[in-house]
Amino acid sequence: MTAFVEVSHLGRSFDVSKPWLNRVIERLPRRNLVAVSDVSFQIEEGAVYALVGESGSGKSTIGRMLAGLMTPSEGQVRVAGADLHADPSARKAAGIQMIFQDPYASLNPRWRVRRIICEPVVVAGGETAGLAERLLEQVGLSAEDAEKFPHEFSGGQRQRICIARALAANPRLIICDEPTSALDVSVQAQVLNLMSDLRDELGLTYMFISHDLTVVRHMADRIGVLYLGRLMEEATPAQLFARPRHPYTQMLLAAAPLMDGRTREIDLPKGEVPDPISPPPGCAFNPRCPFAVDLCRKERPELREFGGSRVACHRAEEIAAQSAA
Structure with missing residues (x-):
């Protein structure tokens, strides 16, 4: 069965070079920041696919x-069978909307x-009579x-307005870029x-x-773990939390807070996230990985x-065997 969203070898880089004259005088080469590199995944219709990772891992760039707000440097995005960036009408036909992170910055303060x-x-060019009122009630407002x-609204209410705006265009796919990170914990749950209710009611597909x-x-139905613009692991939540296969995923889970409030001691991650302008050869995580060997430093x-x-x-098999032992 063909997936609703197919992302194939997606990449995006940004030219962060100094101006041309400075490069000539200082004899400097061009510099490219690789935000996303060779990322591939699929999303089934009606499913929730989550991307997680540290700040700067490339999550928002992929979103x-x-x-359709940014053009890939390489690779392809197909939604409902259409190439999103080759066909100008594909984005509208696919019904894609986006909910942004900050509900205070994503609403025009001068508009009702x-x-x-x-x-x-x-x-x-559609009909709007009664639309706003209906959608406001659908998202729990008046x-x-x-x-x-x-x-005149709180942060949680503003995010509900953002959701209503996304629903106005009858979307099939909604990209949710950290939609609850600016909200209080109790409001996040709401x-x-x-x-989740709207997904069940309207058959929406989310990338979260x-x-x-x-x-x-x-x-989420499936979770992709990003590090330095590269997909390190993908699994269902049950698999990911019970048996994380990649050392980076294990690090993230070990550093996550416990829901029962108990304290624990963990080994803090060693090293720092490498410079994305000059990423390390081989596995991007190798400078911080306790299991890295020469092969990890040479071959991606x-x-x-x-x-x-x-x-x-x-070394996924070896690490899994050590964990089981």
Whole structure:
């Protein structure tokens, strides 16, 4: 069966060189920052696919490329069978919308809520009569809120308005770029429950970007773990949390807070995240990995099937055997 979203060998780099004259005078080469490198995954229709990783791992860059807001340097994104960046009409036909991280910055403070919600439909030339009121009630707000301005709402209410705006265009795929990270914990749960209910009610497909493993554990059908723009591991939540295969995933899980409030001692990760302008050869995680050998420093591991997961690690089998012992 063909997946609804197919991401193939996706890459994105940015030219961060100094201006041309400075390079000539100082005899400096061009410098490229590789934000995403050779990332491939699929999302089934109606599923939730989560991308997790530290800040700067490339999660938001991938999200923007899937939303059609940024063009890949290499690779391909196909949504509903259409090449998103080769066909100008593909993004509209696929029904893609995006919910951004900061509900305070993503709403125009000068517009009333009705105009904010209806704007995608107005641009498409559609009918907007009663639309804002219906969507506000669908996301748990009041129809009367359509006449208010964004500053009259709390952070959680603003994010509900952002969700209503995304729903206005009848999307099939919604890219959620850390939609709850700016909210209080109690409000996060409300917004996540709302998104889960809307998924069941409307048959939505989500790509969920987060750095919070506890959030994606209960939201996602599959989780992809990114490090320095590369996909290190992909698995279901049950597999990932019970049997993490990659040392980086193990590090992330070990550093995550315990939900029962108990304290524990862990070995802090050694080293720092490498410079993405000059990433290390071989496995990107090798400078910080306690299991790294010469092969890890020389040859980049391919993402391969192992134990129901996909993992990019030369020593995955050895590490799993050591953990079992």
